[in-house]
Amino acid sequence: MSERPILYTCAGSRGLRCTWAAEEVGLDIDLRVLPFPPRHKAPEYLDINPLGTVPLFIDELGDDLSPYQSRMTESCAIAHYIGSRRGPSNVIVQVGERDYAEYLDFTYHADATITFPQTVYMRFALFEKHKGWADAGHAYAEWFYKRLVKVEERLQDRDYLCADRFTVADICVGYALVLAGKVGLDEGVPETLKAYRDRLTAREAYQRAVAKEEAGLALLET
Numbered sequence: 001m002s003e004r005p006i007l008y009t010c011a012g013s014r015g016l017r018c019t020w021a022a023e024e025v026g027l028d029i030d031l032r033v034l035p036f037p038p039r040h041k042a043p044e045y046l047d048i049n050p051l052g053t054v055p056l057f058i059d060e061l062g063d064d065l066s067p068y069q070s071r072m073t074e075s076c077a078i079a080h081y082i083g084s085r086r087g088p089s090n091v092i093v094q095v096g097e098r099d100y101a102e103y104l105d106f107t108y109h110a111d112a113t114i115t116f117p118q119t120v121y122m123r124f125a126l127f128e129k130h131k132g133w134a135d136a137g138h139a140y141a142e143w144f145y146k147r148l149v150k151v152e153e154r155l156q157d158r159d160y161l162c163a164d165r166f167t168v169a170d171i172c173v174g175y176a177l178v179l180a181g182k183v184g185l186d187e188g189v190p191e192t193l194k195a196y197r198d199r200l201t202a203r204e205a206y207q208r209a210v211a212k213e214e215a216g217l218a219l220l221e222t
């Protein structure tokens with residue numbers, strides 16, 4: 001039974017939520033960085049994850065008599081799992097704590113509602129713009145901006161989304177804001193959310209996570 005969970009990811013992808021969560025709680029993971037997109041550049045990955053998406057998190061559990069493997073492919077669920085992998089942790093809001101409902105809500109909101117229009121924008125306006133779909137991509141960019149309203153309202157009188165402290169909900173939503181900066185979607189991001197992003201990305205755990213992913217990418221390129 002392996003003590004170290006395995007994380008397959010691509011540098012800077014949604015898997016950064018998971019690499020970051022691992023750094024926040026000091027969980028040692030076996031980070032396996034793939035070229036992007038893996039379905040074309042590392043097709044053997046499809047044997048491990050037929051979806052072809054990253055992240056994929058594999059954890060060997062149980063004991064010698066009844067070992068089993070858990071496999072997860074949703075970045076926000078993995079970030080939560082990592083945050084609680086070794087027991088109660090400050091980056092998780094526990095059942096019964098104030099803001100537990102909001103913690104769950106923002107953690108799911110991050111990918112299902114915020115990152116979703118970002119990825120449609122990236123596909124149509126950046127990756128496949130030569131196909132004549134750039135306008136559709138830019139329409140999704142507008143949709144993305146409108147969907148920031150809930151986070152913006154929440155942070156009007158708070159530094160972090162839930163429970164008066166930094167949690168996995170901030171990792172999940174924060175990644176969407178980091179992605180916005182990288183793919184040319186900052187124009188419609190309110191200044192307050194840019195300041196929130198600066199607070200998050202100043203964290204040492206975030207910087208270690210980015211450095212580890214980039215080191216993995218550099219190894220691929222040599």
Ligand SMILES: N[C@@H](CCC(=O)N[C@@H](CS)C(=O)NCC(=O)O)C(=O)O
Pocket residue numbers: 013014015037038039052053054055073074075076111
């Ligand atoms: N909802 C999933 C989405 C996973 C996903 O679509 N990941 C992208 C990278 S950010 C990917 O693997 N794209 C390549 C592909 O689908 O071939 C999550 O949050 O992890």
